[in-house]
Amino acid sequence: xxxxxxxxxxxxxxxxxxSCLKFAQAGSAVLLIEDGVYAALTGxxxxxxxxxxxxxxxxxxxxxxxxxxGFSDQxxxxxxxxxxxxxxxxxxxxxxxxxxWL
Amino acid sequence: MxxxxxxxxxxxxxxxxxxxxxxxxxxxxxxxxxFDQEVSLMFVDDGVYQLTKGQDTSGIGMxxxxxxxxTLGDYxxxxxxxxxxxxxxRGLTQDDLVAIAWEDFETEEEVENIVEVIDSDxxxxxxxxxxxxxxx
Numbered sequence: 001x002x003x004x005x006x007x008x009x010x011x012x013x014x015x016x017x018x019s020c021l022k023f024a025q026a027g028s029a030v031l032l033i034e035d036g037v038y039a040a041l042t043g044x045x046x047x048x049x050x051x052x053x054x055x056x057x058x059x060x061x062x063x064x065x066x067x068x069x070g071f072s073d074q075x076x077x078x079x080x081x082x083x084x085x086x087x088x089x090x091x092x093x094x095x096x097x098x099x100x101w102l
Numbered sequence: 103m104x105x106x107x108x109x110x111x112x113x114x115x116x117x118x119x120x121x122x123x124x125x126x127x128x129x130x131x132x133x134x135x136x137f138d139q140e141v142s143l144m145f146v147d148d149g150v151y152q153l154t155k156g157q158d159t160s161g162i163g164m165x166x167x168x169x170x171x172x173t174l175g176d177y178x179x180x181x182x183x184x185x186x187x188x189x190x191x192r193g194l195t196q197d198d199l200v201a202i203a204w205e206d207f208e209t210e211e212e213v214e215n216i217v218e219v220i221d222s223d224x225x226x227x228x229x230x231x232x233x234x235x236x237x238x
Contacts, residue, residue, distance in 0.1 A: 008120065009120065010117050010120070010148050010151075012147060012148050012191065012192070013116070013117070013147070013148050034119070034120045035117045035119070035120030035121070035148070038117065038148070038151065038192070041192075041193060042193060043192070043193020043194075044191065044192050044193045045191045045192075047193070063161065064160075064161025064162045065119075065161075065162060067157075067158045067159075067160075067161055068118075068119050068157060068158065068159040068161065068162045068164065068166075069117070069118065069119065069151060069154060069157060070151075070154035070155055070156040070157040070158075070168075070198075071154070071156075072156075084161075085161075
C-alpha cells in the first residue's frame with residue numbers, strides 16, 4: 001500500500017523536502033503542510049525539482065497553510081492539488097502509512 | 103529612557119506561522135521600542151515571507167499578526183530592509199509585500215512605504231554597521 005509522505009518545513013530552510021523526494025517511492029504521495037507549502041509555489045529556485053518529482057509521485061499542498069502565508073491556489077505549480085484538512089484525513093486513511101519528514 | 107543610543111538590528115530569517123520566531127521577533131521590536139534605540143529590521147532568507155500581503159490565517163487557527171508590521175511606523179521604526187536575492191529565489195517581488203507607512207510626528211513628513219528592497223552588498227554593510235544584532 002502506498003505511503004503518504006508529509007513535509008512541514010520550507011525547502012529553503014531545510015533539506016527535508018529534498019530527502020523526502022529522494023526516498024519516496026514512485027506512486028506514493030507527498031503532502032506539503034505548514035512551512036512546507038512554500039515548495040508548491042511557482043517561480044522559486046526549487047520549482048524545477050518539484051516539477052520533476054510530479055513525474056513519479058502525487059503532490060498535494062494544504063490550502064489553509066497557503067492562505068495563512070498570503071498565497072492563493074493561483075500561485076501553485078500546475079499538477080499539485082490544493083487540499084483541505086478533511087482531505088488530509090482522507091489521504092491518511094487511504095494510504096495506510098504516513099511518513100513525516102520534519 | 104536611556105542616554106546611550108546604539109544601532110540595533112533585528113535580523114529575521116524565518117517564515118511566519120510554522121515556528122514562533124517571526125512573532126517573537128516582532129514582539130521584541132515593539133517592547134524594545136521603549137528603549138529609544140536606533141532600530142532597523144532586516145528580512146533575509148525565509149524572513150521575507152513575513153511581509154507578504156493577504157495573509158489569512160482563519161483556516162489554521164492561529165492569530166494573523168501581519169497587520170502589526172504596518173504599525174511599525176508608530177513605534178518609530180523607519181528602517182526596514184528586504185534582501186532582493188532572497189525575494190528572487192522565492193519568486194517574489196516588492197509587489198507581493200505589504201507597504202509600511204511612516205510619518206514623522208514633528209515635521210509631519212510622510213513616507214508611503216519604508217520597506218526598502220536592497221541588494222546583498224548593501225545588506226552586508228548594514229549588518230556590519232549595526233552595533234547589536236538580534237537574530238530570529
